[in-house]
Amino acid sequence: MDGVHNQVFFPSTMQDMFTSWNRFPQAVPFAGGVSFARRQDSRYTLTFPAYILSLDKLNELQRITRTERYIELGAMVKLNDIINLGKTIPQVFTQALKCIAGPELRNLATIGGNICHPALRLNATAPLVALDARYELRTALTSRWISAARFSSFSGPPAFNPQELLTRIRIPREQWNYSLFKRFADPYPESGTGGSLVFIARIQKNILTDLRVVFAGETVIRDKNSEAILSGKHLPLDRRDINHFIELWGAFLSAVDTPGMTKARIINFVEDALLELAD
Numbered sequence: 275m276d277g278v279h280n281q282v283f284f285p286s287t288m289q290d291m292f293t294s295w296n297r298f299p300q301a302v303p304f305a306g307g308v309s310f311a312r313r314q315d316s317r318y319t320l321t322f323p324a325y326i327l328s329l330d331k332l333n334e335l336q337r338i339t340r341t342e343r344y345i346e347l348g349a350m351v352k353l354n355d356i357i358n359l360g361k362t363i364p365q366v367f368t369q370a371l372k373c374i375a376g377p378e379l380r381n382l383a384t385i386g387g388n389i390c391h392p393a394l395r396l397n398a399t400a401p402l403v404a405l406d407a408r409y410e411l412r413t414a415l416t417s418r419w420i421s422a423a424r425f426s427s428f429s430g431p432p433a434f435n436p437q438e439l440l441t442r443i444r445i446p447r448e449q450w451n452y453s454l455f456k457r458f459a460d461p462y463p464e465s466g467t468g469g470s471l472v473f474i475a476r477i478q479k480n481i482l483t484d485l486r487v488v489f490a491g492e493t494v495i496r497d498k499n500s501e502a503i504l505s506g507k508h509l510p511l512d513r514r515d516i517n518h519f520i521e522l523w524g525a526f527l528s529a530v531d532t533p534g535m536t537k538a539r540i541i542n543f544v545e546d547a548l549l550e551l552a553d
């Protein structure tokens with residue numbers, strides 16, 4: 275660590291936070307800090323970035339706001355606090371959060387930290403893309419909203435500008451009658467095959483009015499064209515419609531650059547999910 279002076283900043287206002295960040299652009303936002311400690315279990319001493327920008331004292335990032343149309347979560351809201359909101363939160367999102375490590379870790383880990391992992395798409399991404407969530411990103415001078423799909427659409431790190439912070443997550447409060455979440459293997463997909471899958475469907479008067487299938491691993495995969503094929507179909511679903519949907523997904527996946535094992539897992543998951551809605 276020669277020549278490196280470690281510094282931890284604890285700003286209590288957004289203005290102070292951006293002032294510190296602009297002075298030390300190499301500083302790293304630190305939410306629950308869980309991901310920094312991960313995979314260091316073989317060391318005697320944990321190592322952390324030299325310049326840390328703790329978000330812990332920023333009260334506005336801890337807020338939860340509810341309206342009729344959406345729920346808004348500050349980036350520093352803990353995973354367990356979201357789970358404890360119960361039915362206010364779409365079921366598929368809660369399912370995804372409950373699969374993250376154990377309850378102790380979920381008391382520390384934040385939703386912002388889960389979304390912003392620099393290398394990987396963790397559990398929250400697939401449900402938030404499927405639910406059409408939007409993220410507020412702020413710098414010292416700017417504020418913008420971006421869809422979860424766009425934010426996570428690149429195969430590299432999330433779409434941040436320099437010294438830009440995720441501040442709020444807005445989730446539409448829509449009714450989804452059927453929700454499935456599945457996580458494959460390690461959420462850290464070093465093999466390129468891990469990731470999370472989501473299937474949600476809205477059923478009104480026995481008609482499938484909307485469905486969404488999203489995979490988030492090394493990349494985010496969603497095929498809106500296939501989804502449209504089943505919208506408007508009566509339940510129980512006809513097996514031929516299911517086969518048609520699977521064929522379309524198969525064709526779509528064949529053009530996607532992702533490991534064959536991931537493709538097979540997606541197809542199996544989608545088929546199982548649809549068969550639950552068949553006669």
Ligand SMILES: Cc1cc2nc3c(=O)[nH]c(=O)nc-3n(C[C@H](O)[C@H](O)[C@H](O)COP(=O)(O)OP(=O)(O)OC[C@H]3O[C@@H](n4cnc5c(N)ncnc54)[C@H](O)[C@@H]3O)c2cc1C
Nearest residue numbers: 303305306307308309375383384386387388390396397440
């Ligand atoms: C034992 C263990 C098991 C785990 N299992 C799972 C699992 O099964 N599924 C899963 O999804 N995750 C898993 N994780 C990872 C963990 O859930 C997430 O990394 C966690 O949600 C991170 O939250 P945090 O608040 O600790 O973020 P931090 O570790 O503080 O930050 C994570 C990253 O996001 C950046 N960041 C944080 N907040 C912001 C913000 N507001 N704006 C911009 N950048 C930001 C940080 O700079 C950092 O790069 C596991 C972790 C451990 C230690």
